[in-house]
Amino acid sequence: MGAEQCMWGVCFIPLDVNGQKFFGFSEFLAGLALMVLAWTIADVRYRFRIRSAPIPLQGITFSVVTSVGVLTLLTDLWRAEQWLVPKGDFLTPASWQAILGGLFLLTFLTWTWFAFIRPPIYGRHNSENYAQTLYRFILKGSSAELAVIADELSYSAQALVRYATDRDRLEYHRPEREDKGKKTLQKVEGYANDLILLIADKRLCRAIVQSSPGTALALFQAMADMKKHAIQIETFAKNIVHEALANKDSFLYHETEGYESGLIGYHKPLSQAMFANYQMVETIGTLLDPDIYGKRKWDAEQWEAYCRMVLMTFRSYVNEGGVSHSFVLYRAKGYIENAASDLDTLNELASAWDSDLYNRLRIVVEFVKDAIKILDEKGVPDHLHIRVRENQGHMRETFYDHIASMIFELIFHASQVRSPRLLCWSIQHSSLWGKLFNYEDLGHAGKVVRFKVRRLLYDEIVEMKRFPNFKAAKILGFCLNVMGLTIRQDGGDKESQPLQRAVLAWTRQNFLWLHQQNPLIAEACLFDGFTFDIENRRIVRTYPAQGLKLEPSYIYLALDPAPIDSKGEVVNIVSTHQSTHNRKSHSKKTRSSRKNAYRV
Template sequence: MQCVNSFLGICFVPVTSTASIFGFKDFISALALLIIIYTISDVRYRFRIAVSPTPLYKISYWLIALIGFGTLLTDIWISEKWLVPNILISAAIWQGILAALFLGLVITWMHYAFIKPTIFGRNNYYQYAQELYRIVLKGSETELPIIAHELAYSAESLVTFAAGLNKAKTEAKDKLKPCAEGYANDMLLLIANRKLCRHIVASSPITAIRFLDAVAESKAFHVPIGLFAKNVSTEAIQNKDSSLYHEDDGYNSGLLGYIKPLSQALYGNYKLVEALQNHSPLDIDYKSVWAWNADQFEAYCRAVQMTLKNYLDDGHWGQHSYVLTGALGNIHETCNRAIWDIKKSDDDYVGDAWHRLDAGVDFIKNSINAIDQLKPQPEARTLRIHHRERNRLMNEDFYDRLAEAMFKIIHSAALIDGPSDKAWSIHHNSVWGDFFGLSNEGRAWKIVQFKLRRLLYDEIQSIESSPNYKNARLLGICLNVMGLKMGKRSGYGRDCAALKAVILALTQRNYLHLRQVNTEIADACLIGGITFDADQSRLVKTYAKGLRPEPDREYLLLQQPAELKGSASHFL
């Protein structure tokens, strides 16, 4: 092309190209489409863009400004046929460069949004923390379920960085500056938000599984994952449509019932659960425990059973478990509250409180059966519980914990003093019969029953020196379930024959004396079908009448008390 003008040896010619590869109109159309897509896109992709390791928003802003002004100026230059240098870069090549920049920008967005989702790392820890904090603080019901799932990608990375915080503090010569390790530690606390945990349980249990598995695999038990595990566990039990309720058994739930992915991650690793202690998934706040219905309490019992099984299978019997002891406390306390609810209600064997009591008693039975299945079975440290020893925890084991829980449930059951059929259903059918049933023949059962009998005897025999409502009620429930007549020491009831013999003898010696010094406590012994015949100086046990003309009765003749010396101070 003929040179029109020359400057510094460079020839300038007019633009002759009329074909537009990427003009200003094309740019505006593409930009509008890009903005629409970003506006209607899911929060998932906006989150990924926001936490990318490159300052994508700033780069996009300046590139769009450059491309926009470049295409606009190019169109004007071509339309006016202004002179351009006669060099290798033609108008078409220049437009192609602008188009390539715009295409590269779009591909970069797609890469971070779709192809390779951004995870928490050393290059983007600040952006990640800020964006996650903003979303959790906002608390949108539509955004949190999506972010709950998105967190699963960064689970391993967050745990790994948080585990290295102590090392980073050690290596820091002066004050520790903001770093990925510190932000990761804070993020593990941030995801423990109750509202976020509720959405994790409802829509993305895989997130909880990945976080807990990452902690278990790396054995980073010191990272602050405990509150997250506790809140996820609380929400999983409260939400009766959570995965926890669809993993109860394989027969009803299929493959997930056999694998139990969420249950195993939360409760299947005893070392993890024990390391978390006060923030373990079994350490549920008492307000939540008190609000549970029977189904929720049963789910909690299954969870504790899973931790106990791993505790037994991995050979931790010699280690005192604070978490399992606390969980067992929750269980027997819930049983106690259930018995109190039964006492106040008119439900006959079908109410929610009855089912809660059954779930707690079944847990204790299943726990003892699990110990019975161990090969070899663990030995008991001691055959009685020393309550007054300062270091008694060192001399006790889980046998003692189970016996104490059974003892407390029996004592609570004694609160049901009538009517006689209701008392019998609680005393014998729901509690005593399960603890001393004929099917309980294993060695572990023998050990726990021995400890339980000893606890009952120690408490009841104290009525001779310090009568109170506790030992009086325990005496009453024993008389009601075992009867007043000493029968054979074989067959049904043989496990309690010795206890029955000493209790009947103790009652014969002391009951009339007790009525003289404290009538109210003496009356507390009369529960269920037990009554006092003052004329004949005897106790009467009346059984259900059924179809017989007269109900069956048993009698226990009482010995006359010795001459009282002074006052009742001997008893009180």
């Protein structure tokens, strides 16, 4: 070791070349190699975490590693050249190496902490970093990376919902109102609102459905727990449902029933979180709105999944009282009733029992039955109006009326199948009328709905006296087909007999008049197996010879002659029933018992 040198009261000694060395440039290079290896093999998950950390971890890591590398290199050079260092115990060579090694280790541990131990979630300190990082990954749109990012979002779901702003409060804080002294949103709230809109990207929603349904579960559960239903989640909710319906391996197809899916089928965690809270579904507004173009391509399995969604919301709506009008359920009712609107394409087909369209009709009928059972479980309210007249407006209508209207539309769709006879009977009676009117007891609620359906059918038929039209003609043909031309004497179909008597009476009195007014409309009333015997003034239903029947059989409905005026022309007047109906609409009536209310 060289001689000691002093200058201005400070003494310097050469650095001992043989002194203790435990963190030099060679050790730094070995540690750096391990860090580079860790950074290289880290996938998108850990890169996302590092970039979204509340501190600029990448910049800090680069600065510290560079500084420590330069200082260790200079330290080794200083030692090799035995250059002078200050004499004293305040900063020894060992403590200097410990400081450099500690900084290097601390940098690695900080990186490991944010990447593995405590991943950063969205908050006040990293809102901008988190938003910018997520924006870049979604903008890139890599399906493999989005699958990982979708899972990472689940950790920040509660924070995003907590900081997001309700729509009404967001309207209060619009930028154009700032000049009036309104308080602006905090940065963490503004970025949360942007992120709620950002995650609505269809590619990310597809990744969530495929790879990370727990993210959607976390978001909707957070909304339910915090009772924050009015954040800007409507686009995300709509896209999640669209992607789930399009992907037949999604939760909508696995969360069915326990005997099909086991424990998940009993719990239905994600379906319950999304659809079993009516207030949340109504406030969001888009959860039950299918893609207007995509639903045209849905098959029976997809419609069945959609019906399960709607029934969960409908059950919640009924359990909460079902007093106010539900816009989302009313729209959903319209979508479902049109699922089988193209039944007319089955005309003339020899076999359609295994077709997708036939299955769609079956699913819609099952939906109607399940909806009626839900109403029956709750019980028919005492204040329910059994019959809502047009002059009373739509404000008195309830879901009993909506379901009745749905059945009416299904009947109209089914009435467009006119032939062949067996297919017509299978669709109209076996798959529709029999399931809703004859074969099953749907309880007290079912009686109310059936009464309303019968009124709708009869009112539509008698409207032909004032305005003959093809829709009413098909409805009449449906009624003649499913109920027959004669009244059963064995006591069967008791609930349908009042409507059958009324329809047969109207047909008997007005069919000849209708035929003389418009033969095409009259012809539309007769499906395959029905003919009009104009000479004998009767409608004939023919049962062809088949099986053990060697000869065809016939059933007749005799018709009354059309009214003729003094000039020998057919009288075109409003029917007696219509006139009576108009007079009765202005009179006060009381219901003495609920039994009498179910008559046509």
